[in-house]
Amino acid sequence: MTARNVALGLAAALLASSALAQSAPQAAPTRSSQRAAPAPPSLAGLQFLYGSGEAAALSRQTYAALEGYAVAQAAHRPADSVVLAEGATLGAPAWVPCGDKPLAVVFDIDETVILNAGLMHTRALQPGAPRDTTVLPVPGAVEAIRALKAAGITAIFNTNRTTNVTDGVIAALVSVGLDAPVRGETLFLNGDDALRANKDGRRALIAGKWCVVAMAGDQLADFSELFNRIPTVAERRRATLEGPIASEWGRGWFVLPNTAYGTALKGELDEIFPVDNRTKDER
Amino acid sequence: MTARNVALGLAAALLASSALAQSAPQAAPTRSSQRAAPAPPSLAGLQFLYGSGEAAALSRQTYAALEGYAVAQAAHRPADSVVLAEGATLGAPAWVPCGDKPLAVVFDIDETVILNAGLMHTRALQPGAPRDTTVLPVPGAVEAIRALKAAGITAIFNTNRTTNVTDGVIAALVSVGLDAPVRGETLFLNGDDALRANKDGRRALIAGKWCVVAMAGDQLADFSELFNRIPTVAERRRATLEGPIASEWGRGWFVLPNTAYGTALKGELDEIFPVDNRTKDER
Numbered sequence: 001m002t003a004r005n006v007a008l009g010l011a012a013a014l015l016a017s018s019a020l021a022q023s024a025p026q027a028a029p030t031r032s033s034q035r036a037a038p039a040p041p042s043l044a045g046l047q048f049l050y051g052s053g054e055a056a057a058l059s060r061q062t063y064a065a066l067e068g069y070a071v072a073q074a075a076h077r078p079a080d081s082v083v084l085a086e087g088a089t090l091g092a093p094a095w096v097p098c099g100d101k102p103l104a105v106v107f108d109i110d111e112t113v114i115l116n117a118g119l120m121h122t123r124a125l126q127p128g129a130p131r132d133t134t135v136l137p138v139p140g141a142v143e144a145i146r147a148l149k150a151a152g153i154t155a156i157f158n159t160n161r162t163t164n165v166t167d168g169v170i171a172a173l174v175s176v177g178l179d180a181p182v183r184g185e186t187l188f189l190n191g192d193d194a195l196r197a198n199k200d201g202r203r204a205l206i207a208g209k210w211c212v213v214a215m216a217g218d219q220l221a222d223f224s225e226l227f228n229r230i231p232t233v234a235e236r237r238r239a240t241l242e243g244p245i246a247s248e249w250g251r252g253w254f255v256l257p258n259t260a261y262g263t264a265l266k267g268e269l270d271e272i273f274p275v276d277n278r279t280k281d282e283r
Numbered sequence: 284m285t286a287r288n289v290a291l292g293l294a295a296a297l298l299a300s301s302a303l304a305q306s307a308p309q310a311a312p313t314r315s316s317q318r319a320a321p322a323p324p325s326l327a328g329l330q331f332l333y334g335s336g337e338a339a340a341l342s343r344q345t346y347a348a349l350e351g352y353a354v355a356q357a358a359h360r361p362a363d364s365v366v367l368a369e370g371a372t373l374g375a376p377a378w379v380p381c382g383d384k385p386l387a388v389v390f391d392i393d394e395t396v397i398l399n400a401g402l403m404h405t406r407a408l409q410p411g412a413p414r415d416t417t418v419l420p421v422p423g424a425v426e427a428i429r430a431l432k433a434a435g436i437t438a439i440f441n442t443n444r445t446t447n448v449t450d451g452v453i454a455a456l457v458s459v460g461l462d463a464p465v466r467g468e469t470l471f472l473n474g475d476d477a478l479r480a481n482k483d484g485r486r487a488l489i490a491g492k493w494c495v496v497a498m499a500g501d502q503l504a505d506f507s508e509l510f511n512r513i514p515t516v517a518e519r520r521r522a523t524l525e526g527p528i529a530s531e532w533g534r535g536w537f538v539l540p541n542t543a544y545g546t547a548l549k550g551e552l553d554e555i556f557p558v559d560n561r562t563k564d565e566r
Contacts, residue, residue: 051555064533250347
């Protein structure tokens with residue numbers, strides 16, 4: 001495949017991606033009842049994620065932590081995968097057992113392993129701007145995945161891009177320097193099971209065959225669909241910090257920053273900043 | 284100090300804070316020559332940092348990594364601090380030696396240890412909105428700092444808030460559950476030396492007395508002022524990822540996400556998304 005074909009394949013895959021297409025409306029900041037005018041798509045989110053040294057460092061730091069954790073886990077073979085078992089809750093988690101299954105780490109793809117810099121650039125420009133097909137690795141991702149392979153740990157990709165763009169997804173991963181994954185073995189897409197964009201079914205399938213020592217993603221639903229069933233912004237945030245799930249972050253579950261689109265960009269001002277009634281009463 | 288006094292002290296400290304005041308203009312996204320209208324302050328950045336489960340998880344993950352790294356380092360006493368020595372460069376780093384100095388971790392404060400949720404809420408509302416004085420801990424920060432203390436590692440705070448608000452800074456840290464730091468011993472502010480907002484001098488002072496096993500901040504200048512001397516957005520990002528400095532992230536230097544204000548929110552679209560000349564020529 002020539003460089004040109006890679007670029008065209010990527011563009012087709014990205015622009016057809018249902019995951020990114022679905023998330024596009026979330027990329028625009030929500031209009032707040034307390035603000036005079038609706039905000040346009042956030043340049044600040046693009047600056048942070050695609051332009052800043054801070055986000056680059058944060059991503060590299062996340063992959064350093066993931067690599068260190070996964071390699072250490074592999075050395076003593078954990079009893080359980082970091083994939084929640086069927087029927088588990090966030091408050092009372094239970095995990096799929098590892099048995100003697102081979103070791104793996106499960107990765108989301110978009111804004112977890114690759115940065116869709118070109119697509120985001122195109123979207124931020126005025127209509128009719130030339131299409132930019134640049135795909136970049138998330139800082140640290142390629143080095144970490146290579147280190148995992150050297151330690152006998154297989155990288156498995158679980159994406160909400162749809163099965164009709166499988167070739168483009170594979171080309172995107174190869175273009176940043178990764179081995180080509182194999183669909184149904186080390187690559188799972190939206191449409192590979194009946195649950196469509198709900199990744200829990202594919203996670204169960206993967207954990208049935210592999211001992212999953214770590215997972216990485218930029219959305220809470222990359223770890224469990226249970227987060228998406230939580231109705232309010234404040235409760236969803238609280239669910240990440242309370243109870244046994246809180247200790248998963250950085251110890252099995254690894255989050256990459258996505259300030260360009262997705263479930264982290266939600267809420268009116270009074271949902272982002274809940275009023276502290278105690279403080280209010282004392283004023 | 285009553286809860287009311289803490290709140291008033293915090294408000295005074297926060298609103299007088301030169302660090303936050305200086306950074307306020309950076310909170311507004313830069314107008315891009317390729318966009319029709321200037322963007323208002325980004326609700327998306329506030330949603331991500333103060334509202335999302337993703338950012339909460341990312342912060343907790345960072346503190347889990349910092350705690351694990353610092354405690355492991357303390358167990359074998361490293362030869363060097365993670366503070367760059369005078370005259371070092373990012374390309375050829377050299378470090379302040381540890382000798383037999385006591386162990387410490389150096390923390391920035393704002394959006395590293397505490398979230399200025401109230402101040403950011405007030406700023407996002409229309410003029411004349413009631414002042415909100417809520418200060419929250421960055422998820423994971425208090426637990427990690429307590430664990431460091433139990434491991435014999437002292438938390439030292441190096442902030443660009445100015446010396447005239449020292450009492451408010453101390454009250455803010457105490458209000459989230461931390462021990463009160465002592466100015467000149469475990470707390471250093473803008474004005475404590477002649478370099479003002481340049482933290483390098485205070486870092487040198489701290490590393491002269493302590494073996495600094497880790498540093499945490501939300502701005503690259505929380506690690507070295509050298510990053511602020513880099514002229515372009517793209518070069519600054521590249522500097523975090525190239526050469527020996529790249530391996531510091533997650534292994535001595537720990538970044539917290541700040542999508543509300545600061546040096547990560549810079550650049551026009553063509554700076555955030557540099558054109559890939561190779562791809563362009565092949566089109």
